[in-house]
Amino acid sequence: MSVTTLSSPALAVRQPGWIVRLFDYKPFLIVMCLAPAIGLLAVFLTYPLGLGVWLAFTDTTIGRRGTYIGLENFQYLLTDPLWWNAVFYSVVYTGIATFGKFALGFWLALLLNNHFPLKSLLRAIVLLPWIVPTVLSALAFWWIYDPQFSIISYLLVDVLHWRSSNIDFLGTPWPARFSLIAANIWRGIPFVAISLLAGLQTISPSLYEAAMLDGASAWQRFRYITFPMMMPILAIVMTFSIIFTFTDFQLVYAITRGGPVNSTHLLATLAFQRGIAGGELGEGAAIAVSMIPFLVFATLFSYFGLARRKWQQGEAND
Amino acid sequence: MTDVAASPGNTNVASATPDTMAWDSRARRVMMIYLPLSCFVLILLFPFYWMAITSFKPNAELLNYKEHNPFWITSPTLAHIKHLLFNTAYPTWLKTTMFVAVGSTTLSLFASTLAAYAIERLRFRGSPYVGLGIYLAYLVPPSILFIPLATVIVQFGLFDSPMALILVYPTFLVPFCTWLLIGYFKSIPYELEECALVDGATRLQILRRITLPLAVPGLISAGIFSFTLSWNEFIYALAFIQSGANKTVPVAILTELVTGDVYQWGALMAGSLLGSLPVALFYSLFVDYYVSSLTGAVKE
Numbered sequence: 001m002s003v004t005t006l007s008s009p010a011l012a013v014r015q016p017g018w019i020v021r022l023f024d025y026k027p028f029l030i031v032m033c034l035a036p037a038i039g040l041l042a043v044f045l046t047y048p049l050g051l052g053v054w055l056a057f058t059d060t061t062i063g064r065r066g067t068y069i070g071l072e073n074f075q076y077l078l079t080d081p082l083w084w085n086a087v088f089y090s091v092v093y094t095g096i097a098t099f100g101k102f103a104l105g106f107w108l109a110l111l112l113n114n115h116f117p118l119k120s121l122l123r124a125i126v127l128l129p130w131i132v133p134t135v136l137s138a139l140a141f142w143w144i145y146d147p148q149f150s151i152i153s154y155l156l157v158d159v160l161h162w163r164s165s166n167i168d169f170l171g172t173p174w175p176a177r178f179s180l181i182a183a184n185i186w187r188g189i190p191f192v193a194i195s196l197l198a199g200l201q202t203i204s205p206s207l208y209e210a211a212m213l214d215g216a217s218a219w220q221r222f223r224y225i226t227f228p229m230m231m232p233i234l235a236i237v238m239t240f241s242i243i244f245t246f247t248d249f250q251l252v253y254a255i256t257r258g259g260p261v262n263s264t265h266l267l268a269t270l271a272f273q274r275g276i277a278g279g280e281l282g283e284g285a286a287i288a289v290s291m292i293p294f295l296v297f298a299t300l301f302s303y304f305g306l307a308r309r310k311w312q313q314g315e316a317n318d
Numbered sequence: 319m320t321d322v323a324a325s326p327g328n329t330n331v332a333s334a335t336p337d338t339m340a341w342d343s344r345a346r347r348v349m350m351i352y353l354p355l356s357c358f359v360l361i362l363l364f365p366f367y368w369m370a371i372t373s374f375k376p377n378a379e380l381l382n383y384k385e386h387n388p389f390w391i392t393s394p395t396l397a398h399i400k401h402l403l404f405n406t407a408y409p410t411w412l413k414t415t416m417f418v419a420v421g422s423t424t425l426s427l428f429a430s431t432l433a434a435y436a437i438e439r440l441r442f443r444g445s446p447y448v449g450l451g452i453y454l455a456y457l458v459p460p461s462i463l464f465i466p467l468a469t470v471i472v473q474f475g476l477f478d479s480p481m482a483l484i485l486v487y488p489t490f491l492v493p494f495c496t497w498l499l500i501g502y503f504k505s506i507p508y509e510l511e512e513c514a515l516v517d518g519a520t521r522l523q524i525l526r527r528i529t530l531p532l533a534v535p536g537l538i539s540a541g542i543f544s545f546t547l548s549w550n551e552f553i554y555a556l557a558f559i560q561s562g563a564n565k566t567v568p569v570a571i572l573t574e575l576v577t578g579d580v581y582q583w584g585a586l587m588a589g590s591l592l593g594s595l596p597v598a599l600f601y602s603l604f605v606d607y608y609v610s611s612l613t614g615a616v617k618e
Binding site (some may be wrong): 019020023024026027029030031032033034036037038040041043044045046047048049051052055060104107108109112114116120122123124125126127128129131132133134135136137139140141143144146149153154158186189190194243244247248249250252254267268271272273275276281284285288289291295297299 | 320351352354355358359361362363365366367369372379380383388425429430432433435436437440452455457458459460461462463464465466467468470471480485486489492493496518520521522546549552553554556557559567568569571572583586587588590593594597598601603605609610
C-alpha cells in the first residue's frame with residue numbers, strides 16, 4: 001500500500017490550492033461528507049415523519065389543505081370496527097408469523113450448521129425467497145391459493161384423497177388470515193435462518209466439548225449453550241422481524257387487498273386504502289401513526305426482554 | 319467484518335466437532351438432518367417451480383388437472399412470455415425499474431460512503447450518535463411514511479416521476495449501506511491512513527487512494543444489496559406512480575396485468591418470473607457478498 005501513497009505527498013505539495021486546503025480542513029470536510037446522507041434522510045424521512053404526525057391531527061384530503069382538528073381522527077378510529085379489526089389482525093399476524101419464522105428459521109439454521117456436501121449451494125438456495133421481489137412471490141402464492149386450481153387442493157383431493165372438496169383458501173376470513181400468515185412465514189424463514197446461522201458459527205466449539213465431557217445431552221447442549229449464546233443476535237433479528245412484519249403491506253395487498261369482507265386488513269393496508277386510494281390523507285396518516293405505539297412497545301419488549309435474559313445468564317455462567 | 323471473513327475456517331471447526339463426538343449412526347443422521355433439510359428446500363423452492371412451470375404451460379393444460387399432470391408440462395409454450403413482451407408495456411416497466419434501481423443505488427452509495435467515512439474515520443465529537451441516528455432511521459418502516467411522503471413528493475412536483483423513487487429509496491438504503499460500510503472501514507487498519515497523513519496526503523486523497531480501494535468488497539455488498547432492495551420495493555412505487563409507463567415491475571404486474579375476474583395466470587406468472595430473474599441472476603453471481611452483507615449488518 002505504501003508504494004501507492006508515495007506519489008501523493010508530491011501532489012499535495014506541488015499544488016496547495018485553497019480548495020485543497022479547504023477540503024483538508026477537518027470540520028468542513030466532516031460537514032461535506034455528512035451533508036448528502038443527512039440531507040436525504042432529513043428531507044425524505046425525518047420531515048415526513050413529523051408531517052405524518054401533524055397530518056394525523058388534520059382533516060387533509062387529496063387536493064385540499066386540512067385544518068387542525070385535534071384528536072378527532074383518533075376518536076373516530078376508536079369507534080371504527082374496521083380499525084379494531086386491523087389492529088386485531090396485525091397483532092395476530094405478527095405474533096403467529098414471528099413465532100413460526102423463528103421456530104422454523106432456528107431449526108433450519110441448526111440444520112445448516114451441520115457438515116454435509118454442497119453446503120454453500122444449499123445456503124444460497126435457501127436465501128432465494130428473500131431475494132425475489134415479495135410481490136412477485138406473493139402472486140405465486142395467490143395462484144397456489146386459487147379456489148379452483150390450487151395445487152394444494154389438488155394434492156389433498158385428487159392425489160391423497162384426504163378431502164372431498166377444494167379448500168377455499170382466500171374466500172372466508174380465517175382460512176384467508178392463515179394463508180397470508182403462511183406466506184409471510186415462507187418469506188421470512190431465509191432471513192432468520194441465515195442471520196442465526198451466522199450467530200451459530202461464532203459459538204466456540206470448545207463449549208460443546210466441555211459440555212459433552214460433562215455428559216450433557218443434545219437437548220441440554222442446545223438449552224444451556226446454543227440458546228443463551230444466541231440471545232443477543234436473536235434479540236436484534238427479532239426486533240427487525242417484528243417491526244417489518246407488523247408494518248407489512250405487500251403480501252396482503254398483493255394476495256387479498258384486505259378482503260374477504262375486510263377481514264385481512266393490516267394497519268398498513270387500511271392506511272393505504274383510506275389515505276391514498278380513498279383520498280382521506282388525514283385519516284390514513286392517523287392509522288399509520290397509530291402503528292407507532294405498537295412498534296415502540298414491540299421493540300422495547302423484544303430487545304430489552306431478550307437482552308436482559310442474556311445479561312442474567314452471562315452473569316450466572318461466570 | 320473480520321469474523322465474516324474468517325467464517326469459512328470457523329465453519330468446519332464449529333460443525334465438524336459436535337458431529338464426530340455425537341456417536342450418531344448414519345440412519346439417525348438421515349432422519350435428523352437430511353430429511354428435514356430436504357423438506358425445507360422443497361417448500362422454500364416450490365413456489366418458484368410453480369411460477370416457472372405455469373409460465374410455460376399452454377392455457378388448456380393450465381386449467382385442466384384431470385387430463386394433465388399439473389406438476390409437469392407436456393407441450394411447453396412461449397405464448398405467455400411473447401404476450402408479455404409484445405402486447406404489454408413490460409419492456410418499458412423493466413427499463414423504468416432498472417433506471418430507478420441503478421439511480422437510487424448510485425445515490426445511496428455516494429451518500430453513505432461519505433457518511434460512513436466521516437463517522438468512522440474523521441472521528442469528531444458525537445460521531446457515534448450520528449451513527450446511531452442513521453441506524454435508527456432504518457427502523458422507521460415505509461408503511462408509516464408513505465402518506466406524508468406522498469404529499470412531500472407532490473409539493474416537489476415529482477409525483478408520477480421515477481425521479482421521486484430515486485430520491486425516496488435512499489431513506490432505507492442509506493442507513494443500511496452506512497452501517498455496512500462503517501463495519502468495513504473499521505476493518506481497515508488505521509495505521510495505513512496515519513502513514514499517508516505523515517506523508518502529507520490530504521484527507522480526500524486518503525479516502526480515494528487508500529480507504530476506498532480497500533473497502534471494495536464492502537462497496538460491492540452495499541451496491542448489490544441496494545440494487546436488490548430498490549428492485550423489490552413496492553409501497554412507495556405504488557403510492558407515487560400513477561401512469562402505466564412509469565410503473566416499476568412489481569407494481570405494474572399487480573395493477574396492469576391483473577384485470578377483470580378471469581386472471582391470466584400464465585401471463586402473471588411469466589411476468590413474475592421475468593421480474594425475478596434480474597435479481598436472481600445478480601444473486602447467483604454475488605451469493606457470498608449477499609450472505610456476508612446480510613450477516614454483517616445484523617452483527618453490527
